[in-house]
Amino acid sequence: MTAAVVGAAGLSVGEALRAFAGLLRHGTDATGDYPDWAPRLLLDLRLPRIIIALIAGAALSTAGASFQGIFRNPLAEPYLLGVSAGAALGATVAIVWKPLTSLGIYTLPLLAFVGATAAAFLVYRVATIGGQTGGPSLLLSGVAVGSTLTAITSFLMVATERDLHTVVVWLMGGLTTATWTKVFITLPVVAAGFTYMMLMSRRMNLLLMGEERARELGVDGQRTRRNVMVVAALTTAAAVSFSGLIGFIGLMVPHIMRLLVGPDHRRLLPAAALFGALLLLVADTVARTAMAPAEIPVGIITAATGGPFFLYLLRARKGA
């Protein structure tokens, strides 16, 4: 709510509230004690941006929590399977390969999504030996595939120096181009992903006790892990393809929530979704207002504030 009335446009909180009221009663043509453009600004710019922030924050946090759970590895995060490197390569290709840009403004998110899912698939295939996918081999192949793709991205950036700026801006992550269309495309994917992870939360809990115990209780660890992983990667890809690479949220939010609500995925996943969504919303609100009229890439804010906060939480817990 606060985010909705705070902004860079030089609209006072009171004006924003009145414009919202006008918007609800009369639509974007509403006039009143506020600038004429205010209702349209709130509807077409501020609201979709807030919603995209919430969706992306929730997606990254739940994907991170799931990855950490199924691999029992505290360093697992949404970009583990090379999703970020794949998305970056896809986006870079969309930016530098001119014939593609004629396909319209959705070329970039589409290619980013394709790159992200293809990278995740590749990492998974490479790490699967004799039908088994081990946690360590997955982490390592994620790193290897990731750095290979990053090298290709870097080469493309150097080879097409004119587009360097556009690529760098995308890589830093940001929600400045949020629109309702993007909300309607991302929301179903992320909602479906979240629902699936929730359905699997009990199995993920059993996996935490170890592969053997889980098997005794009738859980196919290999299958659960593969399915959750695919869904988490898709969820991440959907969020990343529209908002660029936003770091920290997916790694740290699950840890923070685990410290607060415990490791039970049935509570951890919704808690992570909620906190991740709110955290990214707060960060993005700072990003669009702190240095207005300039924007700050939101990834800088999430990392700069989240890192120290997480360290504090770790220390505080140890002391207790």
Next chain:
Amino acid sequence: MVGYSGNEEALAPIQAAGAPVLIFNPATMEGIYSNITTLGAVTGATGKAAGLVESIKAQIQVVSDVAAATGEMPKVFYALDNTLWTCGPGSFVDEMLTLAHCTNVGSVEGASGAAAQPYFQFSPERLVAADPDVILLPSSSGYKSADEFTADSRFAGLTAVKLGHVYLFDDTTVTRPGARIGQGFKILVQAIHPGAF
């Protein structure tokens, strides 16, 4: 030996080898003039260089006077890319826009806030609030056509969009700080003051 580069360290070995190095990277009108003068001096064409500088200055003056005669100061937004990076105070484009008798949205808005930087990412909300009369899209911005900008639902209400004052142009001629800047400046002013010529 002439280098167009910001990386002076890379040129040091060449200099050490005994070749004189001159770096040309102008960011102002004055910079363009002094570079041409320098080039004239080292190539023994001082007179020609001075003539070129004078002719560019005259071109700029004529066009700038035409722009001033309109008595109008339209608000102009210069989009460096499709995420609204723009040129603020201290940038070369800002200097050109000032000479073109218009209000650079990136500069005016920037001057009042914390963002008085030559280049920064502009808030889309501020763009709607500022409501520019003209939007300039250099070809290097990645925009393929003006329609690509006007099709953005967020900016449908802008005066520039409603009146069709969104222009795509080739920035290698228009805003590249070099000897062709006189012609480029005229193209810029024609877009900003459509009725002036």
